[in-house]
Amino acid sequence: KNEVEQSPQNLTAQEGEFITINCSYSVGISALHWLQQHPGGGIVSLFMLSSGKKKHGRLIATINIQEKHSSLHITASHPRDSAVYICAVSSPLNSGGGADGLTFGKGTHLIIQP
Amino acid sequence: DTGVSQDPRHKITKRGQNVTFRCDPISEHNRLYWYRQTLGQGPEFLTYFQNEAQLEKSRLLSDRFSAERPKGSFSTLEIQRTEQGDSAMYLCASELVRGWGTDTQYFGPGTRLTVL
Numbered sequence: 001k002n003e004v005e006q007s008p009q010n011l012t013a014q015e016g017e018f019i020t021i022n023c024s025y026s027v028g029i030s031a032l033h034w035l036q037q038h039p040g041g042g043i044v045s046l047f048m049l050s051s052g053k054k055k056h057g058r059l060i061a062t063i064n065i066q067e068k069h070s071s072l073h074i075t076a077s078h079p080r081d082s083a084v085y086i087c088a089v090s091s092p093l094n095s096g097g098g099a100d101g102l103t104f105g106k107g108t109h110l111i112i113q114p
Numbered sequence: 115d116t117g118v119s120q121d122p123r124h125k126i127t128k129r130g131q132n133v134t135f136r137c138d139p140i141s142e143h144n145r146l147y148w149y150r151q152t153l154g155q156g157p158e159f160l161t162y163f164q165n166e167a168q169l170e171k172s173r174l175l176s177d178r179f180s181a182e183r184p185k186g187s188f189s190t191l192e193i194q195r196t197e198q199g200d201s202a203m204y205l206c207a208s209e210l211v212r213g214w215g216t217d218t219q220y221f222g223p224g225t226r227l228t229v230l
Contacts, residue, residue: 033218041223042224043157043221045218088156101160101172102159102219104158106154106155
């Protein structure tokens with residue numbers, strides 16, 4: 001079963017700061033997902049990636065398959081970015097233990113202060 | 115709004131009662147997932163469907179839990195003889211998968227269950 005670790009668990013920063021959230025996993029994956037969860041529960045998918053780097057607006061996600069590590073960066077952070085950011089991985093088919101369901105990290109609680 | 119809806123949004127029940135939740139996925143999506151999230155934790159996989167077939171069930175899904183997706187569209191998750199430990203947010207997600215790959219999952223708003 002894949003183990004997904006995120007760091008930091010909590011992060012408070014000032015508006016405008018560059019934010020980095022890290023994610024590591026223990027076994028091979030078919031894809032890694034970054035998700036955003038606001039208070040009240042709604043989860044939104046930000047990125048799905050299996051190699052390299054993706055950018056959407058002020059968000060950048062990178063993944064290093066060899067090191068089993070991914071980072072989510074937020075440039076020019078804003079108070080509306082305050083949320084829980086969750087890393088999740090899809091395991092390859094037939095790996096057992098919920099192969100096609102996502103395995104989630106515990107999330108990083110981000111607060112951006114004005 | 116992701117296009118995935120869940121009903122009800124909140125459910126309070128007494129221990130021992132049965133509850134049923136419904137998920138309506140994005141209409142053309144062939145995969146549907148159920149997850150459970152307890153306070154302060156990331157979601158955990160429960161089960162998923164490819165069209166109407168239930169293909170995988172987590173060990174978290176005890177015999178008191180049953181899920182269906184009868185026509186490959188909406189899905190229901192039933193919990194029989196609820197226990198206080200069942201209190202959690204139950205999340206549904208749908209996905210359009212071509213072949214045997216994986217793609218972006220779209221999450222519903224969740225059903226928050228409180229068992230008294």
